[in-house]
Structures are given as structure tokens and as C-alpha cells.
Amino acid sequence: MKIRAARSEDLDAIKALLEGNGLPATDVTHDLLPDFSVAEDADGLVVGSVGLERFGTSALLRSLAVAQSARGLGLGHNLAVHAEGVARAASMSELWLLTTTAVEFFQRAGYTVVNRNSASEELLASTQFSQLCPASAVCMKKES
Incomplete structure (x- = not known):
């Protein structure tokens, strides 16, 4: 599997992947793609995403x-580690996320559960938040 920066032509595949996994896709637009990465299989098909x-x-x-x-x-x-590396390279000091299904996965990756209201006003105003x-989504944070 190859992880690479997302390209404009990946948008539909990313949205389909998110929808297939029960994740929000309505706000994923071309404007967000510069900070997205995708994993592609040997045939060049998008089989993973992270933003x-x-x-x-x-x-x-x-x-x-x-x-x-591509599970298992x-x-x-690998996608999470890749995104964390991108964040560090861009001098991001904190990574936040919301999840309803992957708390244990992210805890194993070093994220801690935090009160959702401890996020900055800017984060709280984001479409995701x-x-x-x-509101039942678990808020998690990791220092990068």
C-alpha cells in the first residue's frame, strides 16, 4: 500500500470511502484536499484516507x-502515523479528533479522552464539532 497526498481526482473516492464507513463526507471539498492523504492499493485504487x-x-x-x-x-x-508526521512538519502542536467507534484504536495510538468543551473556540465552531x-462522540487529543 502506498500513502500519498490526495489529488483533486481523489475527491469522489474519498467521499465514497467515508460514506461506506459511516463517516461524514458532506464537508469534504476540494478546499480540504491539500491536507488529506490517501492510501492506494497495487491497482491504484483508493483504499484509505485521512485528513x-x-x-x-x-x-x-x-x-x-x-x-x-484493506482492513487487518x-x-x-499507518495513515494515522502519516497524518501525525504531516502535522509535526507543519508545526501543529495538538491533534484533536471526534469518534463514535474507534476510541480504543486511538488510545493505542497515544490519544487521550478529553472533555469536548476543552477544545478551542475555533475547533468548537468547526463543522465537525x-x-x-x-454530542455523544468522544473527543480525544494528542500532543504532536
Whole structure:
């Protein structure tokens, strides 16, 4: 599997992957793609995605999804590590995320559960925090 920067032509595949995994895709636009990465299989098909949405020196880790056909290979972990490296290279000091299903996965990756209201006003006003992710979603944070 190859992880690379997302390209404009990947948008539909990313959205389909997110929707197939029950994740929000309505706010994923061409404007967000510069901070997205995708994993592609040997045939060049997009089988994974991860994105960062920047807010000052913090970023929202979002849209981490792996196609059913590529699960069990460590790809989710590799995508998260890749996004964390991108965040560090861009001098992001904190990574935040919201999840309803992957708390244990992210805890193994070093994220801690935090009170959702401890996020910055900018993060709280984001579409993910304010509209797309339910109030029951677990908020997590990691220093990068």
C-alpha cells in the first residue's frame, strides 16, 4: 500500500470511502484536499484516507477510513502515523479528533479522552464539532 497526498481526482473516492464507513463526507471539498492523504492499493485504487483540518497550531484529525478489503493490514495505523508526521512538519502542536467507534484504536495510538468543551473556540465552531459529529462522540487529543 502506498500513502500519498490526495489529488483533486481523489475527491469522489474519498467521499465514497467515508460514506461506506459511516463517516461524514458532506464537508469534504476540494478546499480540504491539500491536507488529506490517501492510501492506494497495487491497482491504484483508493483504499484509505485521512485528513487534517487546521486551526492555528491545532489540527483536527479527521476522515480516517479504510476500505473493508484493506482492513487487518495495519493501514489505519499507518495513515494515522502519516497524518501525525504531516502535522509535526507543519508545526501543529495538538491533534484533536471526534469518534463514535474507534476510541480504543486511538488510545493505542497515544490519544487521550478529553472533555469536548476543552477544545478551542475555533475547533468548537468547526463543522465537525458543531454540526456533523453527534454530542455523544468522544473527543480525544494528542500532543504532536
